Amino acid sequence: MNQSFYLDRASGWHALHPLTKIAVAFALSVTAFCVRWDFISVALFVFVVIPFAVWGNIWRPVLRATFTVILPLAVSLALIQGFFFPGAQDVLFQIGPFALKREGLEFAFVTGTRLMLIAGAGLLVVYATHPADLALALVQAGAPYPLAYIIVTAIQLLPEMQARADGILKAQQARGLETTGSLRVRVSALLPLLAPLVYGALENVQERALALDARAFRAPRAKTSWRVLRDTLAQRALRWLLVMFSILLIVASVFVPLFIR
């Protein structure tokens, strides 16, 4: 049972310092928001995210997860914005009282592709960064230890919750719960699935907190690390460049009617 997003590969992308990977993802996301060209997110996804994912040998899971998350969102965005975008004039076609408009679809496209880029960039980091390395990097960068722990366990918690949800689903199906079929059937199956999942998670909170304290989690002393993080001058320089680039882009996008439109 894989209880982590992290995929262990011997790749150059994996070997980079976690903050370098985060800086790349951050710069990509900022660029998608600041550059006013409708295809910027698609271009960055195709020419940066995918090559990096190939470099890290994680392109399959990155693409699969990105599209699994984004596709349903994109469809709902297209429908809602396409039909109800405020102030839109250019009607593409009409279904009864509802008119699908070009401006709405364009907005949905830009928003959807931005989300796709952010999801892809985030997954590039999460799939290629050992959680303990991420926590260590955050602490070394000045983040409080409990905050770093919370971030890492939150990332770890998702696959764990998924595994638990699968278990509950199978248990409920074994007891005759109908989980497939019409929308009504699926919605009515949600409560018997969610209730034990949420209750179980809350029930464990106290014992988990005790277990952490039993292992000196709150000991007021300098922590050490079992894992060793490698960093280089080139990576530190690259991180600064990416951060400066992102800040400049944000400032420029506020004051200058930016770039291609």
Added chain:
Amino acid sequence: MSSLAVEQLGFQYVQAKSDALRGITFEVPSSSITAIVGANGAGKSTLCYALAGFIPHFFKGNMRGAVRVNGMDSKQTPLAQLVTQVGLAFQNPFNQISGAKLTVSEEIAFGLENLGVPRAEMETRIARALELFGLEQVAHQSPYALSGGQQQRLALASIFVMEPPVMVLDEPTSQLDPQGTREVMAAIQTLAAQGRTIVLVEHKLEWIAELATRVLVLHHGELVAQGAPREILQCADEWGLNETRYARAARMARERGLVAKDVLLPQTLEQATNFFRV
């Protein structure tokens, strides 16, 4: 010399109507296995929390009396310092996994990292813990990929590695199958052989009879009996405990007049063999 001394301990949880513990006094000698038994709701887990300092530092309420760990008063000593003196392991091994580590070795290192142990020393301690608890083969596996018995051994190893002289184990086998139970009990024997002082809460009386040097019986929050396992477990059913299969068989034999009435009921296989030979 005693590692743990409990004097007139009482505790009432916030918003509880009655005391969870009342007037408990006992001492735990160094390098021994002391078992605590009692029916559900007898106060066993509360006593474990008090022994490990989680009462009063984690659970709030009205604490009376004192718990001394190697001479340190648990009320006056910060929890972070107490955990280096008393390790506490819980029933559910799954909940004891930190969730932030990907391999068994890293998981064992978690407590050492928090204590600021230098990496070179960590390596030595982790290697020893892996060997002692038979986890070398799974050192690079995910903690979540282990069996229940292995996960509980990992929980024990994660506490052991912090080198507390006393380890309090609150029903460490309650969620394990017989094989998992055997694995964990073997690990506990190893700990005791290493000189650790063990306080073990356990429902499986056959194991208590086998391992413990002393048994304490809790009943409705009070310490009602203490002594050697064979003597104390004679009246297991009086305190709502399930007697061992050896005691049950011997009791039936006694009721049918097959054996003398004044002989103590056996609690272990060895005692049963001798009992029925007579």
